Amino acid sequence: MTDTMTLPVIASADSLDQYMRTIKSFPILSAEEEYKLATRLNKDNDVEAAKTLVVSHLRLVASIARNYSGYGLPQSDLIQEGNIGLMKAVRRFDPERGVRLVSFAMHWIKAEIHEYIVRNWRLVKLATTKAQRKLFFNLRSMKKSQSASLQSDEVAHIAHELNVKPEEVLEMESRMFGHEISLEGNADDDNEDVFSPISYLQATYAEPSEILAEQEAEHLQTTGLSSALAKLDDRSRRIVEARWLQEGSSATLHDLAEEFGVSAERIRQIEQKAMKQMKGFLSPA
Structure with a gap:
């Protein structure tokens, strides 16, 4: 199998609707x-x-x-890169590890789309702190009103859902729609807490080129995932699966806090501890 296998093609913007109808005709596979x-x-x-x-x-x-779709790039190109x-x-999927392909593939699809954005979106407008990174890929989709600026209730809702401060939501909004800065950020800035777009748009935690360069480690992690979860x-297992392995949209900290009757901060602490434990389980002896 190659990465150029024949698939339905979006020949032009006008054919996008036809493409969507075509892919909906393909049956969904059972486990x-x-x-x-x-x-x-x-x-x-x-x-x-x-x-x-x-x-x-x-x-x-x-x-x-x-x-x-909010980045001004052709939807057809985003889809083809995701494909x-x-x-x-699919080429690297191991059916023995007990995880459905949909969960495994999401990281690879997003990584290709992120790289496409880095290569082609010329209007990247922000250099962000660690706390603000999550806002970059969520703010546009969570904005409900048609007004130019976020309404106060929207700011409060987004801050609550993403577990950030309302001031950070407003700052991100102003940066995304403000003046343009370099994709690489300020080379003279020695502040270690500042990240340029190139630092996180590449999604290096799941970057295909990096994983290809470390096939042995990737194999260990994928085949050992079920075993690590079982431990x-x-x-903790429910929280990790709901946050990272759930098909469709992942659960928020507040969703799980309500489920377990604890605070969102407590769920975050349990998640961090579980991820640290899993990292230890997956590390080579």
Whole structure:
């Protein structure tokens, strides 16, 4: 299987609707069907099995790509870049690790789209602190009103959902729609807490090129994920799965706080501890 396998193509902006109708015609695979196809691909390098896995997840790519429509880039290009990430995920998917392809592929799809944004969006307008990074890819989609500026109730809602301060929401809004700065940031700035867009848009935590360079480590992490999750207590495992492995939208800290009857801060602490434990479980001996 190659990353250039034949897929439905969006020939022009006018054909996007036709493309969406086409991909909706492909059936969604059951867990058993997905497992059998992935096993055939891994054991026999079955290209037809790979193609079936890919086309059954094209709707996932289109759904993810819609979340990046606010950057002024063609939706068709975002989808095609996401499809490349999907194909890379299918090629590396291990059906024995107990995680559905949809969860595994999301990171690869987003990484390809992020890299495309870095290469092509010439109007990156902000250099952000660590606390503000999460706002960059969420602020546009969470804005509900049509007004030029966020309303006070919107600011409060976004701050609550993303667990940041209202002042940070307003600052991010002003930076995203304010003056243009370099993608690389200020080279003379020695402040370690300042990040230029290039630092985080590449999503290096799941960057395909980095993972390819460390195949042995990637193999250990993917095959050991189920084992690492199994070693967590029930509450910690539920939180990690809901926050990182849940199909569709992930649960917020406040969703889980309500479920367990504790504060959002307590959920964050449990999540951090669980992730640290899993990192230890996945590290080579």
